[in-house]
Amino acid sequence: MAHAATAEGQQHPIKLYLVVWGWLFILSAFSYLVDYFQLEGMLRWALILLFMALKAGLIIAVFMHMAWERLALTYAILLPPLVVLVFLGIMMFESDYTLYMRETFFAGAAL
Missing domain, CATH: 1.20.5 (Single alpha-helices involved in coiled-coils or other helix-helix interfaces)
Structure with a gap:
């Protein structure tokens, strides 16, 4: 994936951000489906924590630019x-x- 280098720094393509927003939307939908299907016990908490960690990882990697550090x-x-x-x-x-x-x-x- 080519990034345009400018005097201010790198510019990432808008497609990258749209894809990440899409994944965040999908992971959030899965989080809400856990409650919708009324999952209980350890399965519920494991899924909620998994989706939370995946969303946090995406946000840290892309929006906080950790993937390029x-x-x-x-x-x-x-x-x-x-x-x-x-x-x-x-x-x-x-x-x-x-x-x-x-x-x-x-x-x-x-x-």
């Missing part, structure tokens, strides 16, 4: 949220262990 800047912006997600996962497992230990050792004690 240097790799170091991309890592500097994208890695911290991923590390936070890893820490959240670790905390979820740790909280289950803590609850198990409390139930095991304090089951007979009056709180």
